[in-house]
Amino acid sequence: MTYYLVIFAAGFAGSFHCIGMCGGFACALGHDPRGRIATVERHLLYNAGRLTTYCFLGGIAGALGAVLCTSRGIEVPVLNGPLDAAQRFLAIAAGLLMIAMALQFFGLLQGFHRVTVGFGGSTLAVSLRSLLKSPSPTAPVAFGVFNGFLPCPLVYAFAAQAASTAGALPGFLVMLSFGLGTFPAMLMMGGVGRMLAPAWRQRGVWLAGSFILVLGLITLSRGVLPFAAHVHALPGGPG
Amino acid sequence: MTERGDNLCSHCLLPIGLRAMQRTVNGEDCAFCCYGCCIAFQVKHGKSEEWEAAWLLIRLGVGAFLTMNIMLISLVLYAGTFSGADAWLLPWIHLLLWIFATPALVILGEPYLRETWAQAAQGRVTSSALVVLGVGAAYAYSIFATIEGSEQVYFDTATMVLMLFTIGSYIEAAGRAKAARDLEPLLAAESECATVVDEGTESRRPVRDIGAGMLVRVKPGERVPVDGVVMEGLSHTDEAVITGESRQVAKRVGSAVIAGSINLDGPLLIQSSGAGSATRWAQICRSVRDALSRRSPIQRIADRVVGVSVPFVLILGGLTVAYWAQLMPFDQALLVGLAVLVVACPCAVGLAAPLATSLGIGRLARCGCLVRDPGTLEALARTRLLAFDKTGTLTSGRSRIVGIESDGAGTDEVLARAAGLERHSEHGLAHAIIMAATARGLEPVVTSDVRAVPGRGVLGNADGQPMAAGNSALMGDLGWSLAPALRERARSLEASGHSVIYVGWAGRVHAVLSLDDTPLPEAHSMIEALRSLGLHVTLLTGDLAPAARRVAAVIGIEDMQACLSPETKRAALDQYRPSYEVVAMVGDGLNDGPVLADADVGIAVGSATDLARETASLVLPPGGLWMLPWVIAVARKVRRTILTNLLWAFGYNLVALTLAALGVLQPVLAAAVMASSSLLLVINSQQLSRLPDPALSVIPERPLSAESDSVSRGLGMPVIAGPAIERS
Numbered sequence: 001m002t003y004y005l006v007i008f009a010a011g012f013a014g015s016f017h018c019i020g021m022c023g024g025f026a027c028a029l030g031h032d033p034r035g036r037i038a039t040v041e042r043h044l045l046y047n048a049g050r051l052t053t054y055c056f057l058g059g060i061a062g063a064l065g066a067v068l069c070t071s072r073g074i075e076v077p078v079l080n081g082p083l084d085a086a087q088r089f090l091a092i093a094a095g096l097l098m099i100a101m102a103l104q105f106f107g108l109l110q111g112f113h114r115v116t117v118g119f120g121g122s123t124l125a126v127s128l129r130s131l132l133k134s135p136s137p138t139a140p141v142a143f144g145v146f147n148g149f150l151p152c153p154l155v156y157a158f159a160a161q162a163a164s165t166a167g168a169l170p171g172f173l174v175m176l177s178f179g180l181g182t183f184p185a186m187l188m189m190g191g192v193g194r195m196l197a198p199a200w201r202q203r204g205v206w207l208a209g210s211f212i213l214v215l216g217l218i219t220l221s222r223g224v225l226p227f228a229a230h231v232h233a234l235p236g237g238p239g
Numbered sequence: 240m241t242e243r244g245d246n247l248c249s250h251c252l253l254p255i256g257l258r259a260m261q262r263t264v265n266g267e268d269c270a271f272c273c274y275g276c277c278i279a280f281q282v283k284h285g286k287s288e289e290w291e292a293a294w295l296l297i298r299l300g301v302g303a304f305l306t307m308n309i310m311l312i313s314l315v316l317y318a319g320t321f322s323g324a325d326a327w328l329l330p331w332i333h334l335l336l337w338i339f340a341t342p343a344l345v346i347l348g349e350p351y352l353r354e355t356w357a358q359a360a361q362g363r364v365t366s367s368a369l370v371v372l373g374v375g376a377a378y379a380y381s382i383f384a385t386i387e388g389s390e391q392v393y394f395d396t397a398t399m400v401l402m403l404f405t406i407g408s409y410i411e412a413a414g415r416a417k418a419a420r421d422l423e424p425l426l427a428a429e430s431e432c433a434t435v436v437d438e439g440t441e442s443r444r445p446v447r448d449i450g451a452g453m454l455v456r457v458k459p460g461e462r463v464p465v466d467g468v469v470m471e472g473l474s475h476t477d478e479a480v481i482t483g484e485s486r487q488v489a490k491r492v493g494s495a496v497i498a499g500s501i502n503l504d505g506p507l508l509i510q511s512s513g514a515g516s517a518t519r520w521a522q523i524c525r526s527v528r529d530a531l532s533r534r535s536p537i538q539r540i541a542d543r544v545v546g547v548s549v550p551f552v553l554i555l556g557g558l559t560v561a562y563w564a565q566l567m568p569f570d571q572a573l574l575v576g577l578a579v580l581v582v583a584c585p586c587a588v589g590l591a592a593p594l595a596t597s598l599g600i601g602r603l604a605r606c607g608c609l610v611r612d613p614g615t616l617e618a619l620a621r622t623r624l625l626a627f628d629k630t631g632t633l634t635s636g637r638s639r640i641v642g643i644e645s646d647g648a649g650t651d652e653v654l655a656r657a658a659g660l661e662r663h664s665e666h667g668l669a670h671a672i673i674m675a676a677t678a679r680g681l682e683p684v685v686t687s688d689v690r691a692v693p694g695r696g697v698l699g700n701a702d703g704q705p706m707a708a709g710n711s712a713l714m715g716d717l718g719w720s721l722a723p724a725l726r727e728r729a730r731s732l733e734a735s736g737h738s739v740i741y742v743g744w745a746g747r748v749h750a751v752l753s754l755d756d757t758p759l760p761e762a763h764s765m766i767e768a769l770r771s772l773g774l775h776v777t778l779l780t781g782d783l784a785p786a787a788r789r790v791a792a793v794i795g796i797e798d799m800q801a802c803l804s805p806e807t808k809r810a811a812l813d814q815y816r817p818s819y820e821v822v823a824m825v826g827d828g829l830n831d832g833p834v835l836a837d838a839d840v841g842i843a844v845g846s847a848t849d850l851a852r853e854t855a856s857l858v859l860p861p862g863g864l865w866m867l868p869w870v871i872a873v874a875r876k877v878r879r880t881i882l883t884n885l886l887w888a889f890g891y892n893l894v895a896l897t898l899a900a901l902g903v904l905q906p907v908l909a910a911a912v913m914a915s916s917s918l919l920l921v922i923n924s925q926q927l928s929r930l931p932d933p934a935l936s937v938i939p940e941r942p943l944s945a946e947s948d949s950v951s952r953g954l955g956m957p958v959i960a961g962p963a964i965e966r967s
Binding site for chain 2: 048049052053055056059131136138139141142143144145146168169172
C-alpha cells in the first residue's frame with residue numbers, strides 16, 4: 001500500500017508538469033455554458049477518459065513485463081530465461097528510463113526529450129483539436145482518452161515503473177495511483193485556470209523530477225542490489 | 240471533373256472497387272475504399288467545426304473508453320479478485336461488463352455491420368461479415384452466460400477485437416496515404432485551384448475553368464496551373480513532372496512556363512495560352528487516374544481469391560467450433576472459431592497488388608514516365624526482348640551534315656555558299672545545312688534570285704555567278720560537270736543510305752554534302768544498361784539496310800532487321816514471341832502506332848500527340864529514352880514487391896489460420912496480428928516511393944542545343960511549328 005501511496009504522491013507532484021501541456025487542454029475545455037455542475041461533469045468525464053487510458057497503459061505495460069519475466073498466465077512465453085535475471089533486467093531498464101525522464105525535468109537530456117515527445121504526437125494533437133470545439137456531451141471522454149495517449153515523459157516514466165512490476169494487475173494499480181495523483185491539479189486547472197504563477201510551476205516541475213529520480217533510483221537498485229529490495233509485497237503476474 | 244472521387248479513394252488514392260463509402264467532407268463529395276481511410280481522411284482534413292469529423296473521433300474515443308474499461312475490469316477478474324468470499328459479486332460484474340460492452344459494440348461495430356448488410360443485400364459476402372459474425376457470436380454467447388450466471392464471459396474479447404480492427408485499419412490507411420503522397424501532385428490538375436487576376440481583383444477558380452488569355456498569379460511553392468507566358472516577376476521553376484528532369488529553369492518576363500511545374504522562388508504573373516484542361520499536365524493527370532483505376536491481371540486473381548475465400552473461411556470457422564466443442568467447453572471452442580474468423584480476414588491479400596502498382600505508377604509519373612495500365616508494369620518486368628525503332632527513337636530524327644567531299648574547295652566556302660542558298664528554302668535538309676554553318680560561325684553568302692526547283696533543289700546567284708544546291712538530277716538538268724572521284728564517292732554514300740546534296744557554282748559541281756540521321760548521344764550507354772539487365776535488344780526499322788547497319792554499329796546493337804513496313808514490323812516482332820515470350824517495342828509514337836499496340840508492352844518516346852489517342856502503354860517524356868533502364872528496374876521492383884506482398888499475405892494468413900484453428904492464437908492476439916499484417920505490407924510497399932531517381936550519369940554530356948530543344952518540345956509542340964506560327 002505504501003508503494004502505491006508513493007506513486008500517488010509522485011503523480012500529484014508530477015501533475016505540476018502536466019499543467020504546462022495538458023493543463024492547457026483542460027483550460028481549453030473550459031466552462032460549460034449550462035452552469036457549474038455541467039462544467040464539473042465535463043471535467044470529470046475528461047479526467048475519467050484520461051485515467052482509463054493511463055490504467056490501460058499500465059495494465060499493458062505490466063502484462064508485457066510479465067511476459068518477459070514469467071511464463072505463468074500467458075500461453076506463449078516470449079523469453080524463457082532465468083526468472084530472476086529477467087526481472088532484474090526489467091528493473092534496471094525501467095529505472096534507467098525513469099532517471100532519464102527525471103533528468104529532463106531539470107532541463108538535461110533535451111535531445112531525448114524531443115524523441116519522446118515527437119513520436120506520433122502531431123497526428124494525435126490534430127485529432128484533439130477537432131474534439132475541443134465539439135458540443136457533444138460525450139466529447140470530453142473521447143478527448144480525455146486521446147489526451148492520455150499523448151506522448152509525455154511523465155506517463156512513460158510511470159509506464160516503465162508499471163512494466164517493472166511484472167504483472168498486469170500491479171501495473172494497472174501503479175498507473176491508477178499515478179492518474180489519481182494528477183486529478184487534483186488537472187481539476188483545479190479546469191476550474192480555476194492558470195492560477196499558479198510560473199515560478200511555482202517551475203518549482204513543481206523540479207519537485208516532480210526529484211520524485212521520479214528517487215523512484216527511478218529505487219527501481220534501479222532493485223535490479224542492481226544483491227538481494228531484491230521489493231518495496232511492494234504483491235504477487236507478480238495475473239493468476 | 241465528373242470522374243473525381245468516382246473510382247479512386249479520396250484518402251489513399253487506391254481504386255475503390257465494390258465497397259465504396261461515400262461521405263461529405265468540407266462540402267465536397269468524397270469516396271473511400273475502407274473505413275480506415277474514412278477516419279484517417281477526416282482526422283487529417285476535417286475542419287474542427289465540422290460535425291462528422293469530430294463525431295467519428297468521439298465514437299472512437301468513447302469506444303476506446305468503454306473497451307479499455309472492459310479490459311481493466313476483466314483484468315481484475317482474471318487476477319482472481321472475485322473468487323472465494325467475493326464470488327457473489329461476480330454476476331454483477333458480468334452485468335456491468337454487459338452494460339459497457341453493448342454501447343461499445345454498437346459504436347465500433349456499426350460500420351462493419353452496415354457494410355455487411357449492404358453487401359449481403361446485393362448477394363455478396365465480404366470480409367467484414369467475418370468480423371460481424373465472429374464478434375456477434377462472442378457477444379451473444381456472453382449474454383447467455385451472464386443470464387445463466389456462468390463463470391466466464393467474453394465481452395472483453397468481442398470489444399477488443401473490434402477496437403483493434405478499427406485502429407488497425409486507421410493506421411494502415413494513414414500509412415497508405417503517406418506512401419501515396421507522391422501521387423498527389425499528379426492528380427492535382429483536376430482538383431487544384433488557381434488565383435485568377437481579373438481587372439485588379441483576385442479570385443480562386445478551379446484550374447479546369449481557366450481559358451486562354453486569363454491572368455494567373457502563382458506564388459512561390461505553388462504549381463503553375465496553366466501553360467502560358469510570364470508577364471511579371473522573376474523566378475525559377477522545376478519541370479520534373481512534365482520533362483522528367485528535376486532541375487531549375489530560370490523564368491523572366493516573356494518566358495514560357497509549363498503547367499504542372501513548381502514555381503520555386505518569386506511570385507509570377509502568367510498569361511494563360513490555352514485552356515486549363517488542355518495542358519499536358521491535365522492529360523498526364525487523366526492518364527494516371529485512368530491507369531490507377533484499372534486492374535492488373537495479378538490484382539484480378541487476388542480479388543477473386545478474396546471473394547472465394549470468405550465463404551470458405553466461414554465454413555472453416557464453423558467446422559473449427561464443431562471440432563473443438565467435442566474436446567472442450569463450448570465457450571472456449573467458440574473463442575477458437577472467433578480467432579479463425581478474425582485471422583482469416585483477407586484484407587492484406589486484396590491490398591498487395593494495388594498498393595505496389597499505384598506506388599510504382601506514381602514513382603514513374605513523377606519523372607514524366609506515364610504508365611497507362613497497371614498490367615504494363617507486370618509485363619515490362621517480365622519482358623526479355625526489346626525491339627527499337629530507329630528514326631526518331633534511337634536517332635535524333637533530324638538530319639545533320641556528317642561529311643563534306645569537295646574537289647578542292649574549302650569546307651567553309653562550301654558551307655557558306657550552301658547556307659546562302661538554303662536560307663531561302665523550307666526543305667527539311669536545309670535546316671541541317673544552316674545549323675552546320677551557324678555552328679562554325681559562318682556568314683551565309685548573300686544570294687539573289689533564289690528559286691526552288693521542286694523535287695530537285697535550289698538555284699540562285701551570288702557574286703554574279705550562278706549557284707545551285709540539290710540532287711544529281713538538278714546538276715544533270717543544269718549540265719554541270721562533276722569530277723569522277725566525287726561522282727563515285729556520292730554514289731557510294733547514296734548506296735549506304737545517306738542523303739546527298741550536290742553544291743555547285745560557276746558551271747561546276749564543287750562539293751557533295753552527305754547528311755545522316757545521328758544516333759542520340761545516350762543511345763549507346765542505354766543499350767549497354769539494358770543488356771546488363773539481361774535483356775535482348777534488336778532493331779526493327781523501315782530504313783535501308785546500310786543506314787540501319789551503321790546506326791546499329793554505333794550504338795552497339797547486333798541483331799537488326801531493315802526495310803520493314805509497319806506490317807512486316809509486326810510480323811518480325813511476332814517471330815520473336817516464341818523464344819522470348821514477352822516482347823516490348825520502343826517507337827516514337829507517331830509512325831509506329833500499330834506495332835506499339837501489337838507488342839506486349841508498347842513504349843513511346845516523347846509523344847507529341849494527344850496522350851488519350853496514344854497506342855503505347857508506356858509513354859516516356861520527350862528526350863527521355865535514357866530513362867528506359869531505370870523504368871524497367873522500377874517495373875521489376877514493383878513486380879517483386881507484389882509477389883513478396885502476396886507471398887507474405889498468404890503465408891501470414893495461412894500460418895496464423897493454422898495457429899488459430901489449433902487453438903493457440905487468442906482472438907485478441909489474432910486481431911492484432913491481422914492489423915500488423917496489413918501494416919507490414921504497407922511498409923514493404925513503401926520502399927517503392929523511396930526508389931532513387933534515374934541516374935543522370937547514364938547520359939554523356941549533351942550539347943546545349945539538344946537541351947533547349949528538349950525543353951521546347953516539352954510543351955508538346957513540334958519544333959518546326961514554332962516559326963510556322965510566327966509567320967502566319
